Amino acid sequence: MSLLEISTEDKSVKPSISFSPEAKAKFEKILTLYPPGTQAPLLPVLHLAQEEFGYLSLEVQEYVAKLMNLPVTTVHEVVSFYTLFKKEPTGKYWIQVCTNLSCNLRGCEKIVDYISRKLGIQVGQTTPDKKFTLTTVECLCACEMAPMMQINEDYYGYLTEARVDEILDNLR
Ligand code: FES
Numbered sequence: 518m519s520l521l522e523i524s525t526e527d528k529s530v531k532p533s534i535s536f537s538p539e540a541k542a543k544f545e546k547i548l549t550l551y552p553p554g555t556q557a558p559l560l561p562v563l564h565l566a567q568e569e570f571g572y573l574s575l576e577v578q579e580y581v582a583k584l585m586n587l588p589v590t591t592v593h594e595v596v597s598f599y600t601l602f603k604k605e606p607t608g609k610y611w612i613q614v615c616t617n618l619s620c621n622l623r624g625c626e627k628i629v630d631y632i633s634r635k636l637g638i639q640v641g642q643t644t645p646d647k648k649f650t651l652t653t654v655e656c657l658c659a660c661e662m663a664p665m666m667q668i669n670e671d672y673y674g675y676l677t678e679a680r681v682d683e684i685l686d687n688l689r
Pocket of ligand 1: 615616617618619620621655656657658659660661663665
């Protein structure tokens with residue numbers, strides 16, 4: 518489904534997904550923390566949706582837009598701006614290697630290439646066993662640890678090929 522289709526969709530059609538009762542309770546709680554009727558809670562709600570559904574598909578973005586009474590395009594703009602929001606399903610471990618200036622000066626390209634060869638996948642791909650997805654991202658604000666990467670919620674810095682081996686072998 519294209520963005521155009523979902524932005525002009527029939528409002529009477531119910532999305533086929535919905536929050537679990539637990540997630541719905543968290544959603545209601547988030548709303549109490551922000552001024553009513555604004556889009557201020559959108560970021561935490563998107564985090565919640567990603568936690569609940571695994572990634573933010575167009576269907577999930579449409580669901581969040583309806584819940585918050587926002588245009589789908591507003592939700593899509595936020596989701597597409599932040600690399601921390603997943604637009605596609607990923608493997609169990611989502612590897613994001615920073616390729617911005619500090620990490621670049623400290624050899625991140627070699628690290629990306631090494632991980633790619635080690636896992637047998639290109640940037641943007643997931644291993645056949647659905648364990649690892651490799652992506653590159655802009656600065657993760659940990660330049661002092663360059664070259665560095667994020668795997669799910671954890672940061673790993675001062676990367677060398679030996680350190681990559683140690684980290685990834687521990688996750689296998
Ligand atoms: S440039 Fe890599 S963390 Fe900032």
